[in-house]
Amino acid sequence: MSEATGQVVASAQSGSKLWEESITEVDYSKLSLTQAKRLEMESKVKALQLEKELEMERTRLSRLRKVHYHLAGASEGWEVSDLCLLMLIFIFMSITT
Numbered sequence: 001m002s003e004a005t006g007q008v009v010a011s012a013q014s015g016s017k018l019w020e021e022s023i024t025e026v027d028y029s030k031l032s033l034t035q036a037k038r039l040e041m042e043s044k045v046k047a048l049q050l051e052k053e054l055e056m057e058r059t060r061l062s063r064l065r066k067v068h069y070h071l072a073g074a075s076e077g078w079e080v081s082d083l084c085l086l087m088l089i090f091i092f093m094s095i096t097t
Contacts, residue, residue, distance in 0.1 A: 026039065063091045063094060063095050064095060066087075067091050067092060070087075070088050
């Protein structure tokens with residue numbers, strides 16, 4: 001999990017750096033209306049892609065936390081019903097795919 005977190009952080013940092021570089025490269029005062037609209041749409045698409053990736057990673061994190069909670073409870077001797085066990089298996093399978 002820490003490896004995945006490290007990858008997300010590294011990806012965000014490199015994306016941020018690229019974004020900053022692309023902002024400084026464009027002279028907005030010399031853009032035509034079409035060019036400005038194209039850049040605006042590209043920026044919106046990128047933002048939506050990043051939001052989708054973030055939501056997917058949050059969902060994955062939530063599933064991992066559920067598994068961790070149940071595994072910690074089982075190791076402490078809490079009773080785990082068959083339904084909870086099936087749920088753990090389902091969550092684990094969805095994480096690994």
